Amino acid sequence: MNGPHDLGGRDGFGPIVREKDEPVFHAEWEKRMFGIAATLPFSVPFADDHLRREIERIPPADYLNASYYELWYKSITSILRERNVIAPDDFDTPKTLTLHPLCQAAIRPEAVAAAVFAGASTRAGQAVIPQTLAVGDKVRVLNNHPLHHTRVPQYIRGRTGRVIADHGVFNFPDTNSQDRGDCPQHCYTVEFESTEVWGDQADKTVTVTVDLWESYMQRVSKN
Amino acid sequence: MEKIAAMHEHRIHDHEEASLSLRVKALEQILVAKGLVDPDALDAFVELFENKIGPRNGAAVVARAWVDPAFKARLLNDGPSAIAELGYGGLQGENLVILENTPQTHNVIVCTLCSCYPWPVLGLPPRWYKSAPYRSRVVKEPRKVLAEFGTNLDADKKIRVWDSSAEIRYMVLPERPADTDTMSEDRLAALVTRDGMIGVTIL
Numbered sequence: 001m002n003g004p005h006d007l008g009g010r011d012g013f014g015p016i017v018r019e020k021d022e023p024v025f026h027a028e029w030e031k032r033m034f035g036i037a038a039t040l041p042f043s044v045p046f047a048d049d050h051l052r053r054e055i056e057r058i059p060p061a062d063y064l065n066a067s068y069y070e071l072w073y074k075s076i077t078s079i080l081r082e083r084n085v086i087a088p089d090d091f092d093t094p095k096t097l098t099l100h101p102l103c104q105a106a107i108r109p110e111a112v113a114a115a116v117f118a119g120a121s122t123r124a125g126q127a128v129i130p131q132t133l134a135v136g137d138k139v140r141v142l143n144n145h146p147l148h149h150t151r152v153p154q155y156i157r158g159r160t161g162r163v164i165a166d167h168g169v170f171n172f173p174d175t176n177s178q179d180r181g182d183c184p185q186h187c188y189t190v191e192f193e194s195t196e197v198w199g200d201q202a203d204k205t206v207t208v209t210v211d212l213w214e215s216y217m218q219r220v221s222k223n
Numbered sequence: 224m225e226k227i228a229a230m231h232e233h234r235i236h237d238h239e240e241a242s243l244s245l246r247v248k249a250l251e252q253i254l255v256a257k258g259l260v261d262p263d264a265l266d267a268f269v270e271l272f273e274n275k276i277g278p279r280n281g282a283a284v285v286a287r288a289w290v291d292p293a294f295k296a297r298l299l300n301d302g303p304s305a306i307a308e309l310g311y312g313g314l315q316g317e318n319l320v321i322l323e324n325t326p327q328t329h330n331v332i333v334c335t336l337c338s339c340y341p342w343p344v345l346g347l348p349p350r351w352y353k354s355a356p357y358r359s360r361v362v363k364e365p366r367k368v369l370a371e372f373g374t375n376l377d378a379d380k381k382i383r384v385w386d387s388s389a390e391i392r393y394m395v396l397p398e399r400p401a402d403t404d405t406m407s408e409d410r411l412a413a414l415v416t417r418d419g420m421i422g423v424t425i426l
Contacts, residue, residue: 008335008386009363013356016371022349024273029244032251034272034347035265043259052337068338068353070243077250086253099257106260112267116276121317122390151388153335155362167318170390187389198363206382208362211389 001147002154004060005052009155009198033069037076042107042115045100046079047122049177053149054078122171124184129172129214131186136223137163139190141216149177152216156208160220161192164209172213185214277346280311281394282415284344286408288321289399298396299323306344316343316392323396324422328381331369331422332393333361339387341394345420352421362386372423395422 007013025031041047054075055063063071080086083100107115133139143158144150151173165188172183194206254260284306288295298305302319306312319341322330334340335358340348351357361368365382369375376382385393397419403411418424 005336007355007358010355010359013354013359016351016354016356016360016368018351019349024277024347025269026350027240027244029240029247031269031273032247032265035269036247036251036254036260038268039260039264040254055337064355068350073243073247073250085257085259086250103259105258106255107264108261109263109267112264113271116268116271117313119313119315119317123318151336153386153388155335165320167389167391187391189391191383203364203366203382205379206365206384208384208386210386211391213389 001056001149002145003056004058004063005056006154008153030069033072033076037072039107039112040076041120043104044080044083044085045102046083047120047176049149049173050079051075052173053177056149122176124169124171124182127169127185127214128183129185131214133163133166133186133188133214133217133219134223135163135166135188138220139163139217140220141190141212142218144216146174148174150174150216152212153210155197156190156192156210159192159196161190161196161210163188164191165189167211170213172215174213187211187213188217190217272342272347276342278344278415278417278420279412280306280309280346281341281344281417281420282412283309284311284394285396285415285420286412288396289403289411290408295396302394311343313343315339316341318391319344320391320393321396322383322385322393322422324398324425326398328383329369329376329422329425330383330385330393330395331361331365332385332387332395333358334387335359335362336386336388339392341392344394345417349417369423372418374424376425395420397422397426400426 055071058071058074077086081088084098138160140160141152141156141158167187169184170187172185175181175183189209189211191207191209194202194208195204197208251260255262287309288298294305298321302321303312303317306319324330338348338353340352362384365384366376387393397415400414414426416424416426419426
């Protein structure tokens with residue numbers, strides 16, 4: 001969706017404010033919120049695609065005014081309501097709520113380090129969407145504006161670039177975020193000239209690269 | 224008048240923080256009661272990202288690449304396997320790509336859609352990296368953004384901005400500073416900064 005999160009190229013946000021000797025967390029509740037979000041996917045079925053989907057649905061004014069971990073709080077509670085883990089109105093959960101059938105017991109402390117090191121890649125074995133692109137191809141990003149979660153920034157929709165890397169097959173966020181299947185397909189890095197994206201006045205020594213799934217694009221010409 | 228407004232805003236902020244703190248505590252209690260979160264496991268995650276997984280990891284990778292050309296070749300070819308040699312890897316680094324700065328090309332990373340960042344080598348991102356000003360501007364006017372960080376590149380130096388829009392994570396391999404030929408790997412690692420590996424500064 002064209003939500004408040006899609007910030008590339010927006011104007012008016014002012015200078016970048018940096019913090020000297022910034023701590024990893026700014027408050028105890030930020031640590032707890034990070035920890036909840038890190039442990040929860042081991043017991044409740046959701047992925048980063050769902051976390052992002054719910055962040056993007058936060059109304060624009062709220063999104064821009066919220067602190068980072070506040071966005072996580074809003075997103076996680078929304079997912080937990082959807083998964084019937086907490087009651088719709090508040091946290092006072094009646095016994096009648098049935099947990100999502102795929103919920104499991106919490107990850108144990110002794111398993112955490114190994115789980116972090118193992119990672120949770122969304123790389124998939126085989127593509128179900130046929131591969132049509134190759135490194136060197138000129139491609140155009142489709143000018144679609146879906147209402148669901150997607151990973152195509154608005155600033156490159158309809159723009160033409162060149163494929164510079166093929167990263168292999170990954171699950172597709174657009175369908176996974178809607179619980180409509182993994183729909184695995186190739187993911188590529190596409191490089192765009194700054195002038196193609198921002199117009200003739202743009203700095204000609206600059207390029208922007210964006211990582212895009214197969215079905216986000218069409219080929220303009222072969223390498 | 225301005226002072227009163229600032230105090231008022233401060234009080235609203237404190238109130239919001241206190242409210243969030245209570246709400247997050249309530250959420251944790253419910254999840255623990257339901258057996259979906261173990262508070263000690265939560266502590267273990269926080270401990271790892273607060274104290275173990277941070278930019279010193281990336282600095283060690285960069286220093287190794289500077290002194291060991293064979294390692295550098297492996298690093299540029301297959302990031303995850305190469306950093307595993309130093310004991311690093313995992314969450315948000317499963318598909319790590321290393322971008323080498325050269326005399327001709329400068330690289331800088333961003334996530335315009337959220338906050339994607341190479342955790343195993345840089346830890347959790349600083350606030351400015353996740354902020355609207357950085358995410359909105361660096362793809363459109365990287366030279367100006369870099370100048371705000373005190374990085375003034377030659378006008379003809381190519382800049383590549385990498386927007387981490389999928390599950391690939393990027394880290395910049397900065398150029399080795401001049402006159403460091405005799406330095407040990409440890410001393411070289413001490414020269415490497417987080418901002419240098421994001422690509423907003425040069426070393």
